[in-house]
Amino acid sequence: MGEVERAGGFASRVAAAVAGSGPLCAGIDPSRALLGQWGLSDDARGLRQFGIRCVEAFAGVVPVVKPQVAFFERCGSAGMAALEWLLAEARTAGLLVIADAKRADIGSTSDAYAAAWLDPGSPLCADAVTAVPYLGLGALQPMIDLAGAGGRGVIVVVRTSNPEGRTVQEALTRSGHGPSVEDLLLGEISELNHSSQVPPGTVGAVVGATLQPSQFPLSRLGGTILAPGVGAQGASAADVAVLVRGCPPGTVLASVSRSLLVAGPEVRTLASAARQARDELAEALA
Numbered sequence: 517m518g519e520v521e522r523a524g525g526f527a528s529r530v531a532a533a534v535a536g537s538g539p540l541c542a543g544i545d546p547s548r549a550l551l552g553q554w555g556l557s558d559d560a561r562g563l564r565q566f567g568i569r570c571v572e573a574f575a576g577v578v579p580v581v582k583p584q585v586a587f588f589e590r591c592g593s594a595g596m597a598a599l600e601w602l603l604a605e606a607r608t609a610g611l612l613v614i615a616d617a618k619r620a621d622i623g624s625t626s627d628a629y630a631a632a633w634l635d636p637g638s639p640l641c642a643d644a645v646t647a648v649p650y651l652g653l654g655a656l657q658p659m660i661d662l663a664g665a666g667g668r669g670v671i672v673v674v675r676t677s678n679p680e681g682r683t684v685q686e687a688l689t690r691s692g693h694g695p696s697v698e699d700l701l702l703g704e705i706s707e708l709n710h711s712s713q714v715p716p717g718t719v720g721a722v723v724g725a726t727l728q729p730s731q732f733p734l735s736r737l738g739g740t741i742l743a744p745g746v747g748a749q750g751a752s753a754a755d756v757a758v759l760v761r762g763c764p765p766g767t768v769l770a771s772v773s774r775s776l777l778v779a780g781p782e783v784r785t786l787a788s789a790a791r792q793a794r795d796e797l798a799e800a801l802a
Contacts, residue, residue, distance in 0.1 A: 525664070525667055525715035525716055525717045525718060526643065526644060526663065526667060526668055526669030526715075526717055526718055526720070526739075526740065527669070527709075527716065527717020527718070527720070527738070527739050527740050527767065528716075528717060529612065529643070529667065530579070530580065530612065530669075530717075530740045530766065530767075530769065531765070531766025531767065532766070533579030533580060533612050534579050534765075534766040534768075534769070535765075535766055536579060537576065537577065537578055537579045537794070538578065538579065538794035538795070538797065538798045539579075539766075539768055539769055539770055539794070539797050539798055539801055540578045540579070540580075540769070540770060540772060540790065540793055540794040540797055541578070541579075541580040541581065541582050541614065541742060541769040541770065541771040541772070542570070542574045542578045542580070542581050542582070542771075542772060542773075542776055542790055543581075543582050543583075543584065543616075543744075543771055543772060543773025543774075543776065543777070544566070544567065544570045544581055544582065544583040544584065544602070544773075544777075545583075545584045545587055545773045545774065545777060546562070546563050546566040546567070546587045546588075547587055550566070550774075550777055550778075550780075551563075551566060553778065553780075553781075554566060554569075554780050554781035555781060556781070559591060559594070560591045560594035560595050560597065560598045563587070563588055563591060563595055563598040563599075564598045564601060564602075567583075567598060567601065567602035567605070568605075569780060569781055569783050569786065570602075570777075570780075570786070571602070571605050571606050571609050571611070572783045572787075573780075573783045573784075573786035573787040573790060574606075574611060574786075574787070574790055575606075575609035575610060575611055576609075576610070577787050577790045577791055577794065578611070578790050578794055579611070579612060579769075580611065580612045580613070580614060580643075580769055581606050581611050581612075581613055581614070582613075582614040582615075582616050582742075582771055582773075583599060583602055583603070583606075583613070583615060583616060584616045584773070585599065585615055585616055585617040585618075588602075596640075599640070600639040600640060603615070603639075603640065603641070603642055604639075607643070612643045612644075613642045613643050613644075614642060614643065614644045614645070614646065614669075614671060614742070615633050615640065615642035615644070615645045615646070616646050617629075617633060617645050617646060617647075618646050618647065618648050618673060619633065619645065619646075619647050619648070619659070620647055620648035620649070620650070620651050620655065620656065621651065621655065622651055622655045626655055626656065626657070626658045626659065627658045629645075629647075629658075629659060630658040630659040630661075630662040630663075631662070633645040633659075634659060634662045634663050634666065634668050634670075635662060635666075636666060642668070643668055643669065644663070644668055644669035644670065644671050644720070644740075645659065645663075645668075645669075645670060645671070646670075646671045646672075646673055646722060646742075647659055647670050647671070647672055647673065648672075648673050649672050649673065649674065649701055650684070653672070653701060653704045653705070653708075656670060656672065660708065660714055660718060660719055661714070663714075663718050663719075664713075664714035664715045664718040667715070668718075669717070669718055669719070669720055669739070669740060670718065670719050670720070671719075671720040671721065671722055671740065671742050672701065672705060672719060672720065672721050672722065673721075673722040674698050674701045674702055674705070674721045674722060674723060675698045675702075675721075675722070675723045675724055675727055675730065676722065676724050677724035677726040677727055677745055677749065684697060685697050685698040686698065695731065695732070696730065696731070698730060698732075699730050699731050699732040701721075702721060702730070702732040702734070702737060703732055705719045705720075705721055705737060705738075705739060706732075706736050706737050706738050709737065709738030709739045710738050716738060717738060717739045717740065718739065719739050720737075720739040720740035720741060720742060721734075721737060721739065721740075721741055721742070722742045722743075722744065723741055723742070723743055723759065724743065724744060724745045724749075724751075725743040725744060725745035725746050725749075725751035725755055725756045725759060725770060725771075726745040726749055726750055726751045726755070727759065728759075729758070729759055729761075733762065734759070734760055734762075734763055735760075735761075735762040735763045735764070737763075737767070739767070740767055740768075740769060741760055741763060741767055741768045741769065742769050742771055743756050743759060743760065743768060743769065743770045743771060744770075744771040744773070745771075746770050746771065746772045746775070746793070746797075747772050747773075747774065747775025747776065747793070748773070748774035748775045752800075753770070753793075753796040753797045753799070753800035753801075754800050756768070756770045756797065756800060756801065757800040757801055760801070765801075768801060770797050772793050775793075776789050776790060776793060
């Protein structure tokens with residue numbers, strides 16, 4: 517990574533990529549079901565073929581891809597080797613890569629997760645990694661520090677649409693007199709991004725596109741907003757626009773996975789589906 521990328525920070529890199537090819541983050545989720553639909557074997561070889569077609573289809577069409585790490589992990593070391601290949605090929609093709617790993621821990625284990633996903637010497641290094649904050653946002657500091665030092669990002673999973681998550685995320689802090697847990701986390705992320713501790717925009721947030729806006733104004737986040745849930749989970753481009761109203765251009769990435777990937781296995785049809793989803797989102801967010 518060059519000095520310009522380090523100086524610009526992750527949010528600046530995302531904004532530049534979005535300006536070039538729209539606000540869509542294409543998920544790469546090689547589930548057992550999708551591998552079967554694509555006529556691929558449910559093993560590391562199938563994972564690699566899936567990745568080859570995705571990179572070919574998405575390069576130059578979308579700015580960012582998001583491989584779901586779990587689908588590679590389930591095939592053991594050979595699956596992780598397929599993921600390493602995918603990460604390298606996607607970046608060579610000019611795509612930014614968010615590793616959807618949802619890691620979290622404390623102390624030396626958090627250091628190790630940071631080294632695995634954000635150290636440029638690691639074969640798993642990505643442009644950003646998703647992380648879970650429910651051990652406390654401060655527990656993610658090793659990841660945040662290493663990301664900031666290299667122009668990379670940490671995308672914190674704050675607001676999700678699954679019913680189990682809402683119970684925890686909407687709970688009120690300070691014995692019921694403070695903000696919700698999710699709004700408290702969004703505020704802490706905003707403070708980090710506007711402080712001198714990390715380059716501006718190092719920390720982003722996952723905010724489900726199927727949700728109504730919360731009390732915290734997302735326009736103040738200061739980092740990238742990753743909004744999953746468009747398509748198969750029921751959210752539309754218009755829903756994303758309502759959720760992120762007022763956010764600066766280039767700060768929003770709507771994530772589409774299953775409803776996009778069913779257009780495969782042909783590269784041409786997959787690219788066409790990505791182009792259509794990208795254009796619908798760009799129009800809604802304009």
